[in-house]
Amino acid sequence: DQQVKQNSPSLSVQEGRISILNCDYTNSMFDYFLWYKKYPAEGPTFLISISSIKDKNEDGRFTVFLNKSAKHLSLHIVPSQPGDSAVYFCAANFGNEKLTFGTGTRLTIIP
Amino acid sequence: DTAVSQTPKYLVTQMGNDKSIKCEQNLGHDTMYWYKQDSKKFLKIMFSYNNKELIINETVPNRFSPKSPDKAHLNLHINSLELGDSAVYFCASSLRQTEAFFGQGTRLTVV
Numbered sequence: 001d002q003q004v005k006q007n008s009p010s011l012s013v014q015e016g017r018i019s020i021l022n023c024d025y026t027n028s029m030f031d032y033f034l035w036y037k038k039y040p041a042e043g044p045t046f047l048i049s050i051s052s053i054k055d056k057n058e059d060g061r062f063t064v065f066l067n068k069s070a071k072h073l074s075l076h077i078v079p080s081q082p083g084d085s086a087v088y089f090c091a092a093n094f095g096n097e098k099l100t101f102g103t104g105t106r107l108t109i110i111p
Numbered sequence: 112d113t114a115v116s117q118t119p120k121y122l123v124t125q126m127g128n129d130k131s132i133k134c135e136q137n138l139g140h141d142t143m144y145w146y147k148q149d150s151k152k153f154l155k156i157m158f159s160y161n162n163k164e165l166i167i168n169e170t171v172p173n174r175f176s177p178k179s180p181d182k183a184h185l186n187l188h189i190n191s192l193e194l195g196d197s198a199v200y201f202c203a204s205s206l207r208q209t210e211a212f213f214g215q216g217t218r219l220t221v222v
Binding site: 034036041042044045046049087098099100101103104 | 153
């Protein structure tokens, strides 16, 4: 039973444009959501997070939006840069330190 | 300075062997984890330790035994290795209920 889903396994975006990565979850108990970025042969790197009491969090080029009623979150990257090419994982937890991950979306930025 | 370091990075071994993966963090975190990324790229938690005490054990075969000699170390020992144990194993650490920082991963191949 996959509680965090990333339905797009891959996404290609032109450099300079906006990249939008989506994530859906089924467990309404989740109260903290995170995005991780992963390069090949490296561990996931924390990117940005959002608490369930907010609907938006911004950090530079990265913005995460949370729609609790739809159980949906998204990561916006603008403008997209070649170094953003990586696999992006959405993750969630509800305070027991156990992160539940999605299966990832491979983002490719086209120069 | 590497924040979360795990060794070895690659491990190739025969079925039936016993092997260990070591993990150390220098971030002063109180919680450490082992995650497994399987062939479908799904990242799933195996264990979580807080201040050297086991707090999460996610239905992992008892051939897997984590050992935390102190807050900065969490080693993973695997007995009687099986083909299905082949995966990438990630160590991570965090302060309780904040984002986790991951090591670079150990690619285990059982032949």
